[in-house]
Amino acid sequence: MIETRRIGTEVLVRVLAGLSVVVCVWQEAEARDLFAPKEQATTEVDPTQSPSFDEQKKGIPQSLFTWIKMAKGYEVEWDTFGRKGWYTQDPRLKPIEPGSVFPRDISAIYIVFESAPLEDPTQFSAQWFLEGENGVLSSLPLGKDTLEVPGHERYGFLELKKLGDAWDVGTYLVKLFITPLGQQSFHAGNQVGTMRFTIVEGAAPADVNPHK
Numbered sequence: 001m002i003e004t005r006r007i008g009t010e011v012l013v014r015v016l017a018g019l020s021v022v023v024c025v026w027q028e029a030e031a032r033d034l035f036a037p038k039e040q041a042t043t044e045v046d047p048t049q050s051p052s053f054d055e056q057k058k059g060i061p062q063s064l065f066t067w068i069k070m071a072k073g074y075e076v077e078w079d080t081f082g083r084k085g086w087y088t089q090d091p092r093l094k095p096i097e098p099g100s101v102f103p104r105d106i107s108a109i110y111i112v113f114e115s116a117p118l119e120d121p122t123q124f125s126a127q128w129f130l131e132g133e134n135g136v137l138s139s140l141p142l143g144k145d146t147l148e149v150p151g152h153e154r155y156g157f158l159e160l161k162k163l164g165d166a167w168d169v170g171t172y173l174v175k176l177f178i179t180p181l182g183q184q185s186f187h188a189g190n191q192v193g194t195m196r197f198t199i200v201e202g203a204a205p206a207d208v209n210p211h212k
Contacts, residue, residue, distance in 0.1 A: 053176070053193045054100065063192040064122075064178055066154070068113035070197055071095030072106065074157050093155040100197045104166040109197060111158040111174070120151050125177040125185040126158045130170055131196075137173060146185050167199040 053068050073096035095112040102109055111126060127141035145158045160174065174197070179190045 053195050064115050066114040066116060068111065068176075068195075069095045069098040070100055070195060071110050071112055072097040072099075072102065074110050074112045091155065093157060100195075102167075102197060102199055103203050104169060104199055104201060106167070107162060109160040111160065111176075111195065113156060113158075114154050115149065115156070117154055118149060118151050121181050122149050122151075123147070123177075123179045123181060123183075123185055124149060124156055124158060125179070126160065126174050127177075127186060128160055128172050128174045130168060131173050141175075142172075144186070148181070169199050169201055171196060171198050 053063075053065070074093050075096055077092040077094055093112050093114075095110070098112075113124070115122075115124075123146055125144065125146040127144045129137040129141055131137060142163055143161060145160065147156050147158055149156045174195045175186075175191055176193050176195065177185055177187075177190045178192050179185055179187070183190065
């Protein structure tokens with residue numbers, strides 16, 4: 001009888017020890033999951049080609065954008081509802097002198113857009129690169145901008161500022177990202193498309209868009 005109890009006690013101790021090891025391993029795995037994922041430039045061996053927003057067809061939305069344009073500036077148009085003088089909280093933005101060719105001395109280039117109505121706050125982001133020969137991009141972005149658009153609003157703009165006294169002459173690629181709040185703004189998985197613009201010496205020719 002005593003021998004049976006001793007064997008039973010040993011078995012119980014071994015079972016409890018095994019359970020302790022399982023719990024420790026599970027807790028360690030849970031702790032590792034709490035670390036934020038690292039920002040990635042690409043998520044696969046052969047990166048997927050993002051769609052270009054340079055060529056758009058009227059009335060056909062692209063990604064979350066109803067329309068999206070590059071311009072020298074923007075102006076605010078407050079809309080009314082119901083009666084004159086009663087204004088919405090969502091001002092409409094209108095691009096000023098839209099195009100894709102700009103002079104070197106322009107202080108900033110604006111990407112103005114209208115999105116589909118948003119239920120939750122969303123981040124719209126851009127980072128831009130200078131294109132070299134054969135379309136090779138600069139190793140690091142020349143600049144970044146992020147705009148948080150509140151829920152139930154549709155209009156916004158991103159500002160591409162020059163570095164130094166003037167832009168370098170050449171062609172630039174802009175990567176565009178859309179992310180929910182709390183996610184990494186420039187993760188490759190959140191990239192939705194690209195746009196291109198050209199910087200020229202002197203004044204930009206009127207009504208010229210080399211990407212049409």
